[in-house]
Amino acid sequence: MSLDRNCLTAIEEQRDYAPAVLKLLAAHRAGTIDLALNGMSASEMRKDKTYPERFEEFEDWAESLGFGGLPILLPLGMWDITFWGKSVYASEQQAALHNEIYDILFPTSPRDLKGFCAQMGLSPEKGGKGWQKWVNRACDVECMRAHIGDGRTVFVTNDDNFIKLTKAPVLKERWGVITAKPDVAAEMLG
Numbered sequence: 001m002s003l004d005r006n007c008l009t010a011i012e013e014q015r016d017y018a019p020a021v022l023k024l025l026a027a028h029r030a031g032t033i034d035l036a037l038n039g040m041s042a043s044e045m046r047k048d049k050t051y052p053e054r055f056e057e058f059e060d061w062a063e064s065l066g067f068g069g070l071p072i073l074l075p076l077g078m079w080d081i082t083f084w085g086k087s088v089y090a091s092e093q094q095a096a097l098h099n100e101i102y103d104i105l106f107p108t109s110p111r112d113l114k115g116f117c118a119q120m121g122l123s124p125e126k127g128g129k130g131w132q133k134w135v136n137r138a139c140d141v142e143c144m145r146a147h148i149g150d151g152r153t154v155f156v157t158n159d160d161n162f163i164k165l166t167k168a169p170v171l172k173e174r175w176g177v178i179t180a181k182p183d184v185a186a187e188m189l190g
Contacts, residue, residue, distance in 0.1 A: 001033055001154040002073060002147045005041035005139075007182055010158065011065045013047075017158060020182035024156065025066060027189050036152065037062055040075035040142040043082055043135070055083040073146035080126060081135055082142075094149065101148070102141045104170050105161060109137065148175045156185045 001024065010018045028035035042058030043051065052058055062068060076094055077087035090098070102111050110116045113124045113134045122130030140161065147155050155162065155177055162168065162179040171177040180188070 001028075001156055001185060002036045002038055002143075002150070002152050003067075004038055004143050004155070004157040004159065005044050006158040007156055008037075008041070008062060008065055008067060009047070010182065011067075012061075015158075017182045020186035021156075022066075023186040023189065024182065028070065032189065034071075034152075036071040036073050036150065037067060038075075038143040038146055039072045039086055040082070040139050040146060042086065043075070043078075044139045055086040073143075073150050073152075075142040075146055078138060078142070081138060094145065097148065098141055098145045100174075101144050102137070104167055105140055105144070106137055144171070144177070148177060152177075154178045154180055154185055154188065156180055156182055158182060 003021065003024070007021045009015070010021050024033065024035055027033045039055070039058075042055050046052065059068075059072075062070070074086060074088050075082050076090040076098060077084075088094075099111060102109075110119055113131065116134045116137070117124040117130035120130055120133065122128065122133070124130050124134075140159065144155060144162070153176060155171075157163075157179065158181055162171075163181065168179045171179060
């Protein structure tokens with residue numbers, strides 16, 4: 001299993017699905033499941049509308065929430081988005097997988113920043129609204145790519161885009177990925 005950033009935010013903000021996320025963490029600590037965090041989550045916008053300047057800010061935040069020591073799945077390196085030394089170089093296969101996942105999650109959207117912003121009528125200026133929306137999509141795609149690349153099965157998220165009937169069955173058919181909201185993932189434990 002791997003958790004997206006929304007799962008950690010649930011703990012921080014005490015959302016209604018926080019107990020399910022904590023149940024998954026407890027199962028990991030007990031050795032029942034192998035749970036990981038997604039390193040791409042370090043590049044996502046924080047609730048104060050800023051982006052981390054260092055990967056360690058994400059690690060410190062995860063630790064403060066009780067998730068310290070969990071494996072972290074590293075994303076593909078993306079200029080001005082991911083962190084040097086905390087991402088991996090893209091092989092042709094990994095880049096192709098990234099693109100294939102993007103096309104599943106965002107089938108009507110150009111993959112590149114300029115094309116995306118042109119389609120949305122937004123500026124691609126770094127930090128602007130178009131850039132923020134595109135980075136959010138890139139983060140979603142890379143979280144799933146890292147999950148698949150690490151051979152994991154259950155992707156835990158509260159993001160409905162992953163759960164949609166037009167997307168979840170495709171992810172399962174192609175890579176065996178089960179996308180599950182935290183409460184569903186916790187029920188899988190029995």
